[in-house]
Amino acid sequence: MASTEKQSSSPADVPVIPRDPRTVGQEPDYRFTLANERTFLAWVRTALAMTAAGLGTISILDFNGSDLLGFALLTLSLATAATSYGRWAANERAMRLGESLPPSRLPQLMAAGTLGVAVVATVLLIADAF
């Protein structure tokens, strides 16, 4: 039987790599656990796609500002990858404790970031054509 102990989550106690969430609460419905795992994997794929796109932009494209776009994509990739496991663990922990899923600003950051990259790329390509 799983422990029902609740752990402190003050900032000082939060490790760089979150602990195994199975140490708290009760087992949730396995379908929720699998859905959380698929969400984590979707974020990892997003990070990998941005890594490939960023590297491709810097090494293949050759117009003024293309390096800037590459760095933007790689920075977004790093932000996504670095938070993916933490988000998975926090969601798993919340489900086990019967709490609300923790909010995240990553979707807004990604939406704003990719929109910014698209707009800047459009402007740079138009400027490069004239």
Add this chain to the structure above:
Amino acid sequence: MHSEPVGIFGPQPHNRTGDGVPHERTGLAWQRTAIAAIVAGVAFTRVVTTQGPAVLGLAGIVWVLGGGMLLNWAASNDSLLRDPQRPAASVPQVALTRVVGVSTTALALLSLVVALILTLR
């Protein structure tokens, strides 16, 4: 009236749940992620061996091999693909999730460093 779902070749097998097959969708998600990891690893290896510090190509090759191992695991994991009734405690792939999260972060960080080297040249 009895309305148990019946397919062309007989009753639905027990592992088809009312909301789809979540374990199978998860297995396929692991496979897609492994393929994405292989592609990203090949792209990284190609860039560093042709334009950047070639020694980092070793890290890229390790990444591609890791992606291949992940794909092999995801494609052949019987419990992931066919057994949603297994005990809930064994459902989360905690260690694998942690390894994939940390290594993806490492690849993104390494790619950022490579991009910096290429730009400053």
